[in-house]
Amino acid sequence: xxxxxxxxxxxxxxxxxxxxxxxxxxxxxxxxxxxxxxxxxxxxxxxxxxxxxxxxxxxxxxxxxxxxxxxxxxxxxxxxxxxxxxxxxxxxxxxxxxxxxxxxxxxxxxxxxxxxxxxxxxxxxxxxxxxxxxxxxxxxxxxxxxxxxxxxxxxxxxxxxxxxxxxxxxxxxxxxxxxxxxxxxxxxxxxxxxxxxxxxxxxxxxxxxxxxxxxxxxxxxxxxxxxxxxxxxxxxxxxxxxxxxxxxxxxxxxxxxxxxxxxxxxxxxxxxxxxxxxxxxxxxxxxxxxxxxxxxxxxxxxxxxxxxxxxxxxxxxxxxxxxx
Amino acid sequence: xxxxxxxxxxxxxxxxxxxxxxxxxxxxxxxxxxxxxxxxxxxxxxxxxxxxxxxxxxxxxxxxxxxxxxxxxxxxxxxxxxxxxxxxxxxxxxxxxxxxxxxxxxxxxxxxxxxxxxxxxxxxxxxxxxxxxxxxxxxxxxxxxxxxxxxxxxxxxxxxxxxxxxxxxxxxxxxxxxxxxxxxxxxxxxxxxxxxxxxxxxxxxxxxxxxxxxxxxxxxxxxxxxxxxxxxxxxxxxxxxxxxxxxxxxxxxxxxxxxxxxxxxxxxxxxxxxxxxxxxxxxxxxxxxxxxxxxxxxxxxxxxxxxxxxxxxxxxxxxxxxxxxxxxxxxxxxxxxxxxxxxxxxxxxxxxxxxxxx
Amino acid sequence: xxxxxxxxxxxxxxxxxxxxxxxxxxxxxxxxxxxxxxxxxxxxxxxxxxxxxxxxxxxxxxxxxxxxxxxxxxxxxxxxxxxxxxxxxxxxxxxxxxxxxxxxxxxxxxxxxxxxxxxxxxxxxxxxxxxxxxxxxxxxxxxxxxxxxxxxxxxxxxxxxxxxxxxxxxxxxxxxxxxxxxxxxxxxxxxxxxxxxxxxxxxxxxxxxxxxxxxxxxxxxxxxxxxxxxxxxxxxxxxxxxxxxxxxxxxxxxxxxxx
Numbered sequence: 055x056x057x058x059x060x061x062x063x064x065x066x067x068x069x070x071x072x073x074x075x076x077x078x079x080x081x082x083x084x085x086x087x088x089x090x091x092x093x094x095x096x097x098x099x100x101x102x103x104x105x106x107x108x109x110x111x112x113x114x115x116x117x118x119x120x121x122x123x124x125x126x127x128x129x130x131x132x133x134x135x136x137x138x139x140x141x142x143x144x145x146x147x148x149x150x151x152x153x154x155x156x157x158x159x160x161x162x163x164x165x166x167x168x169x170x171x172x173x174x175x176x177x178x179x180x181x182x183x184x185x186x187x188x189x190x191x192x193x194x195x196x197x198x199x200x201x202x203x204x205x206x207x208x209x210x211x212x213x214x215x216x217x218x219x220x221x222x223x224x225x226x227x228x229x230x231x232x233x234x235x236x237x238x239x240x241x242x243x244x245x246x247x248x249x250x251x252x253x254x255x256x257x258x259x260x261x262x263x264x265x266x267x268x269x270x271x272x273x274x275x276x277x278x279x280x281x282x283x284x285x286x287x288x289x290x291x292x293x294x295x296x297x298x299x300x301x302x303x304x305x306x307x308x309x310x311x312x313x314x315x316x317x318x319x320x321x322x323x324x325x326x327x328x329x330x331x332x333x334x335x336x337x338x339x340x341x342x343x344x345x346x347x348x349x350x351x352x353x354x355x356x357x358x359x360x361x362x363x364x365x366x367x368x369x370x371x372x373x374x375x376x377x378x
Numbered sequence: 379x380x381x382x383x384x385x386x387x388x389x390x391x392x393x394x395x396x397x398x399x400x401x402x403x404x405x406x407x408x409x410x411x412x413x414x415x416x417x418x419x420x421x422x423x424x425x426x427x428x429x430x431x432x433x434x435x436x437x438x439x440x441x442x443x444x445x446x447x448x449x450x451x452x453x454x455x456x457x458x459x460x461x462x463x464x465x466x467x468x469x470x471x472x473x474x475x476x477x478x479x480x481x482x483x484x485x486x487x488x489x490x491x492x493x494x495x496x497x498x499x500x501x502x503x504x505x506x507x508x509x510x511x512x513x514x515x516x517x518x519x520x521x522x523x524x525x526x527x528x529x530x531x532x533x534x535x536x537x538x539x540x541x542x543x544x545x546x547x548x549x550x551x552x553x554x555x556x557x558x559x560x561x562x563x564x565x566x567x568x569x570x571x572x573x574x575x576x577x578x579x580x581x582x583x584x585x586x587x588x589x590x591x592x593x594x595x596x597x598x599x600x601x602x603x604x605x606x607x608x609x610x611x612x613x614x615x616x617x618x619x620x621x622x623x624x625x626x627x628x629x630x631x632x633x634x635x636x637x638x639x640x641x642x643x644x645x646x647x648x649x650x651x652x653x654x655x656x657x658x659x660x661x662x663x664x665x666x667x668x669x670x671x672x673x674x675x676x677x678x679x680x681x682x683x684x685x686x687x688x689x690x691x692x693x694x695x696x697x698x699x700x701x702x703x704x705x706x707x708x709x710x711x712x713x714x715x716x717x718x719x720x721x722x723x724x725x726x727x728x729x730x731x732x733x734x735x736x
Numbered sequence: 737x738x739x740x741x742x743x744x745x746x747x748x749x750x751x752x753x754x755x756x757x758x759x760x761x762x763x764x765x766x767x768x769x770x771x772x773x774x775x776x777x778x779x780x781x782x783x784x785x786x787x788x789x790x791x792x793x794x795x796x797x798x799x800x801x802x803x804x805x806x807x808x809x810x811x812x813x814x815x816x817x818x819x820x821x822x823x824x825x826x827x828x829x830x831x832x833x834x835x836x837x838x839x840x841x842x843x844x845x846x847x848x849x850x851x852x853x854x855x856x857x858x859x860x861x862x863x864x865x866x867x868x869x870x871x872x873x874x875x876x877x878x879x880x881x882x883x884x885x886x887x888x889x890x891x892x893x894x895x896x897x898x899x900x901x902x903x904x905x906x907x908x909x910x911x912x913x914x915x916x917x918x919x920x921x922x923x924x925x926x927x928x929x930x931x932x933x934x935x936x937x938x939x940x941x942x943x944x945x946x947x948x949x950x951x952x953x954x955x956x957x958x959x960x961x962x963x964x965x966x967x968x969x970x971x972x973x974x975x976x977x978x979x980x981x982x983x984x985x986x987x988x989x990x991x992x993x994x995x
Contacts, residue, residue: 085628089542092534093552096598100555103562103595106573156467164464167794173468180475182716184656186684187709190691191478194485194702199428237474244471257831261895264789265845265902266821268457275844279835291561298563300659301688329565329659336663344581351569355562362561395804395822396813453817453848 107352113342114349121342128346132353137315138228138325139354142303143296145232145319150239150296151289157240158247163273174248181241189305192234193226197306200225200233204320215317222322226308229319231327234302239292246288250281283368290365294358297329304330328354398449405442405458412438435466482709489707499669499681505700510708512671513686516586519675520665520682521655523590524597529647531594532601539602540609541631559599567595568660575664584666586680592660597650604646608639641730645723652719656712658684683712738936739805739905740765741786746800747965748778748785750793755781757965759800761955768928768937770947770974773957774989778966782957783908783940787823788816804905821849823906824899829915830891832883832898839879841894842866845902861901869897870927889920896927900935907931909939913946925950944990948978956986 078086114121115128125131157177161170204221211217258276267275278285307330308322316323326334332347339347401407416434420426439462447455497509535552543549571592575583612635620630636643666679667689687708694701741763748756756778763769771779784790785798788809802809809819824845832841842862846853853861862879866872871893875886883894892912899907909928913921928937928950941947947954954977956970970983981987 079626079628082626082628085631086542089534089538090548092531093538093543093548095531096535096552096555096559096602099595099598100558102574103566103570106570106577107566110569110573110576153467153471156464157471159464160468164461176472176475178720179717180471182652182720183475183478184658184684184712184716186656186658186687187478187482187713190687190705190709191481193691195477195481196474237471240471255831257827257829258833260789260792260825260827261831261833261898262844263792264787264820264825264827265848265898266817266819267848268453268817270457270460271453271848273460275833279833282835294561298561298565300563300565301662301684304659305688305691329563332565332569333659333662337666340582348569348573351566355566358561358563358566359558362558366557395807395809395815395818396811397815397818399813399815 103355107348107355110345111349111352112345114345114347117342117346121346128349131346132328132350134315134325135328135331135350136353136357138331139297139327139329139357141324142228142232142235142307142327143293145229146235146239146296147289147293149233149236150243150292153236154240154243154288154292155247155285157244158251159273159277161244161248162251163269163277177241177244177248180237181245185238185299185301186305188234188238189302192230192302192306196234197225197230200227200230204229207320216319218316218318218321221320222308224308224322226306227320227322228307228324231303231307231330232319234306235296235299238299238302239296242295243288243292246291247281247285250284250288251277254280283371287365287368290361290368294361294365297327297361298354298358300329300333303327304333397451399454400446400449404445405462408438408442408445412441415441435469438462439466479713482706482713485703485706486708486710489703490710494704494707495711498671499686500671502669503695505697508700508704510683510686510704510711512669513681513683513708514711515671515673516665516680516682517655517684519673520586520589520593520661520680521651523587523675524593524654525647525651527590527594528597528601528650532598532647532650533605533643535598535602536605536609537631539606541627541635556599556602559595560603562595563659564592564596564657565659565663567592568663570595571660571664584664584679585677586665586672586675586682588664589661589680589682590675592664593654593657596657596660597654600650600653601647604649605639605643608642608646609635611642612638641727644730645727648719648723648726652716652723655719656684656716658688661685662688683708683715687712738765738934740936741906741938742801742803743786744801744803746782746785746798746802748781748790748798749796751795754965756785756957757967759968761968761971763936763938764953765936766932766934767952768932768939768950769953769955770951771938771940771955771957772942772944772947772989773966773969774959775942776966777957777959779940779955779957780910781966783910783938784825786906786908786938787825788819789825791816821845821902822904823908824902824904825908825910826892826895826899826912828911830888830895832886832891832894834882834884836883837880838875838883838886838894841883842897842901844898849902865897865901866894868900868931869893870923870930871897887920889916889923892916892920892924893927896924896931900931904935906936906938909937911940911942914942921946944978948974954978956981956983956989958985958989 117128119126122128122131125134157173161173161177165173201221201223202225204217204225204227205223207217208221254277258280259272262272262275303326307326315325318324328350332351335343336347412434415437416430416432419433420430423429439459442462443455443459446458493507494509495514496511497507498512499508500512502508535556539549539552543552571588572583574591575585575588579585616634616638617630620634621627625633661682662685665682665685667685668679668681670681672678672680687705690701690705690708694705743759743761743763746756746759747754759782771783773779781790786802786809790796790798798810804823807814832838833844836844839862842865843853843858846858846861863872863876866875871890874890875894883891886894892915896907896912913924916924925946928939931937932952939947939950951974954972954974955968956977957966958969959966970977970981970986972982976982977986978990981990
C-alpha cells in the first residue's frame with residue numbers, strides 16, 4: 055500500500071519502497087499480504103452490505119400497496135415505522151441516560167472501591183443477557199405489571215395526550231418496549247460514562263475539593279466538564295443500539311405495522327419499529343413484501359449509521375480539544 | 379460570608395469549622411423512615427408492594443435532603459440529594475436484572491431435564507416431551523462457523539492496522555468501517571446475508587451458514603477492536619528487541635507480539651462469541667425455524683436456541699403453557715451459556731495474562 | 737485572619753500502613769513554614785492532612801490532633817468541606833479548570849458559597865485576588881480567555897489567586913514550583929514573600945535553596961528506614977536549620993550527603 059499522502063516527490067519516495075519490497079522475504083510478503091487481504095475483506099463486506107441491500111431493496115420502493123400492509127406509497131409505509139422506531143428509542147434514552155450517569159457516578163466516584171468492582175461486573179452482566187430473553191421477560195413479567203399502571207394512568211392522568219388510552223391491559227405498548235430498551239442500553243451508556251468519569255484528572259478533582267467543594271460540587275466542577283462530550287457520544291451510541299434493537303421490541307410490542315402516528319404511550323395503536331416489523335413479517339413474507347422489508351432495513355441502516363457517525367465525530371472533535 | 383459582603387477586606391476572627399451536621403446514621407434512619415412512610419401510604423391507598431417500594435424511594439429522596447436542608451444548609455442538602463439520586467439510579471438498574479434472572483431461573487428450572495437436552499421438537503404435539511437438542515446443535519454449528527470466519531479476518535485485520543498500516547489511507551478507512559460495522563443493527567446483518575444468498579440460491583433461501591455469515595458481520599468488529607487494543611499494549615521495545623536480533627517482521631509478529639497479546643485476544647474472542655451466541659434477529663431471517671435436527675450448515679433450515687425461544691413463545695401450540703415452559707427452559711440454558719462464556723473470558727484474561735513485574 | 741496551627745502526636749495511616757508517625761509542631765501565623773526531606777518521607781502526606789485533603793485517597797486516616805483556632809480539625813462534627821474552605825491549597829502541577837475562563841477560575845471557590853454575587857462584587861474579588869497573585873497586569877485584558885492558555889507559571893499564579901479569592905486562613909503549597917522554569921519560580925517565591933503578611937503559609941519543597949530563601953521556619957522529615965514510617969526529625973528557624981542544625985541527619989541532608 056504505497057501511501058498517497060506523500061504527494062510532494064513521489065518518484066524518489068517510491069523507488070526505495072519498491073526495492074525494499076522486492077528484497078522482502080517470502081514469509082514477510084505472504085504474511086503482509088494476508089493481513090492486507092483480511093482488511094480488504096471488511097471493505098468488501100461493507101460495500102456488499104450497501105450494494106446487496108440496495109439491489110434487493112429497490113423493487114420495494116415501487117411495490118404494490120398489498121405488499122406494504124395497504125399503504126399507498128413506500129414513503130408513507132416507512133415514515134410510520136421510522137416514527138415508531140424513534141419514539142421507542144427516545145423513551146429508552148429518556149429513561150436510560152439519567153440512570154446510566156447515576157450508575158456510572160456510583161461506580162467511579164460514590165461507591166467504596168470494594169463495592170465498585172462487583173458493581174462493574176453487574177453492569178457487564180446486564181449487557182450479556184441476550185435480547186430474546188429480555189423480550190421474554192418483558193412480555194411475561196413486565197408487561198402485565200405495566201398494564202395495571204397504564205390503567206391507573208388512563209383513569210387519573212388521561213387528560214395528558216401521552217396517557218390518553220385506551221390502556222392496554224397486556225401492557226404490550228411502546229412505553230413498555232421503550233422501558234425494556236432502556237434496560238438494554240443502560241449498560242452501554244454506563245460502561246462508557248464510567249470509563250470517562252474515572253479518567254477525570256485527579257488534579258482537577260483535587261483543585262475543586264481543595265476549594266471546599268462538596269462531592270457533588272466537585273463532580274459538577276471537575277468531572278462533568280471533562281466528560282461532557284463523552285457523555286453525549288455515549289448517549290448517541292446507546293441511541294444507535296436502541297434504534298436497531300429487534301427482538302425485545304418484536305416480542306414486547308403488540309403493534310401493527312400500520313399504526314397511527316400518535317403520542318399515546320399506553321395503547322397499542324402506535325406503529326411498530328422498523329427492526330421489529332422486519333422480524334415479525336419476514337419469516338412469512340414472499341414476493342415484493344420481502345423487498346419492501348429489505349428497503350425498510352436499508353432505511354434503518356442509514357439512520358443508525360448517521361447516529362453512530364455523529365457520535366464518533368463528537369468523540370474525535372473533543373479528543374483533539376483535550377490534547378491541546 | 380455575610381461579613382465579607384459588608385466589608386471587602388475583613389479581619390475574620392472566627393473560623394467556623396463545625397457547623398451543625400447530621401449524625402453518621404442519618405441516611406440509615408432516613409431509609410427506615412422512608413420505608414415506614416412508603417408502607418403506610420401503600421396501606422392507606424391499598425396499593426401493592428411495587429407501589430410501596432416506589433413510594434418509599436420517593437420518600438427517601440425527599441426526606442434526607444429535607445432534613446439536611448434544615449440542619450446542615452443548602453449545599454449539604456444538594457450534595458445529599460444527588461448522592462441519594464445516584465444510589466437510587468443504581469437500585470433502579472439492578473432491580474430489573476435481579477427480577478429477570480429470578481424469573482428466568484424460577485420458570486426455566488422446572489423445564490430442565492435430561493430429555494430436554496436430548497429431544498428435538500420433531501412430531502411433538504401438545505405437552506408431550508420435547509427438547510432443545512436440535513436448537514443446541516444449530517446454535518453450536520452456526521456459532522462455530524461464524525467464529526471460523528470472523529477470527530482469522532478479525533485478527534489479521536487488527537495485525538494490519540497495528541503492525542503494517544499505521545497512518546495509511548487504507549488503515550484509516552478500515553478503522554472507520556469497523557466503527558460503522560459496530561453500529562450495524564443485527565437485523566440488518568440478517569437482511570444482508572439473505573440478500574447475498576438470494577443471488578446464489580434464489581428467493582426464500584434459508585440455511586444455517588447464512589446465519590454464520592450474518593453473525594460474522596457482527597462479530598468481526600468486536601474481534602478487531604479487542605485484538606487491536608491488545609496489540610497496541612505490546613511494548614514497542616519488544617518488537618525492536620526482536621528486530622535487533624535479525625528476526626524478520628512476520629516471525630516477530632507470530633513469535634513475539636501475538637504470544638504476548640494472546641490472553642487478551644482469546645478473552646476478546648470469547649466475549650465476541652458470547653455476544654453473538656444470543657443473537658436472534660439475523661437467524662430468524664436467514665436460518666429460519668425447524669423442529670428437526672439438521673447437521674448440515676449448507677442445506678435447509680436450521681433451528682437455533684434464540685429462535686427456538688422466540689417461536690416457543692409466539693407459537694406455543696396447545697396448550698400454550700407447555701410451549702412457554704420450553705421457552706423459559708431454553709432461555710435459562712442460553713443465559714447460562716452466555717454467562718459461562720463471560721466468566722471463561724475473565725478467567726482466561728486473568729490466568730494467561732503475561733506476567734509483568736507488578 | 738491567619739491562624740497558627742498546633743499539631744500534636746499526629747500519626748497518618750493509609751489503611752494499615754503507617755505513613756507518618758508522631759509529628760508535633762506549632763506553625764506560626766503570618767509566617768512561611770517549609771518542609772524538606774527525601775522523596776517518600778511523608779512531607780506531602782503530612783501537608784495534605786493539614787486540610788484533610790489526604791482523605792481523598794480511600795483508606796487514609798489520622799490519629800492525633802491538629803488544632804487551628806482552638807478547634808481540632810479532626811474533631812467530632814467538623815466538616816472537611818469547611819476545613820478546606822478555610823485552609824486553601826496549591827498543588828504541585830498547576831490545575832486551573834480547563835473549561836473555565838480566567839475570570840471564572842478565580843471565582844470558582846466563591847461561587848460555591850455565594851450563588852448570587854453581584855457583578856461589581858465579583859469583579860472586585862477577581863481584581864483583588866489576581867493582584868494578590870501578581871497576575872493582574874498580565875491577564876487583565878483577557879479575563880474571558882480560558883485559563884489553560886496561560887504559561888505554566890501564570891497558571892500556577894492563577895491557582896494561587898483562586899485559592900486566596902476565598903480568603904482562607906492558611907495556604908498550603910505542595911511543591912508549587914517543581915513544574916516551573918526558574919523565572920516563573922522566582923515570581924512565585926516573590927509572591928510567597930508578599931502573601932505571608934496576610935496568610936499563614938506552609939510549603940513543601942524539594943529544593944533546599946528555595947526553603948532557605950522563602951521560609952522562616954523549616955521542618956526536616958526523614959524515613960527511619962526502608963518501609964518505616966516518615967517522621968519529623970527537626971523543626972527550627974530556617975537560619976538555624978541551614979547553618980547549625982541540631983540533628984546530624986539534617987546536616988547530612990542539607991550538605992547533600994544523602995537524599
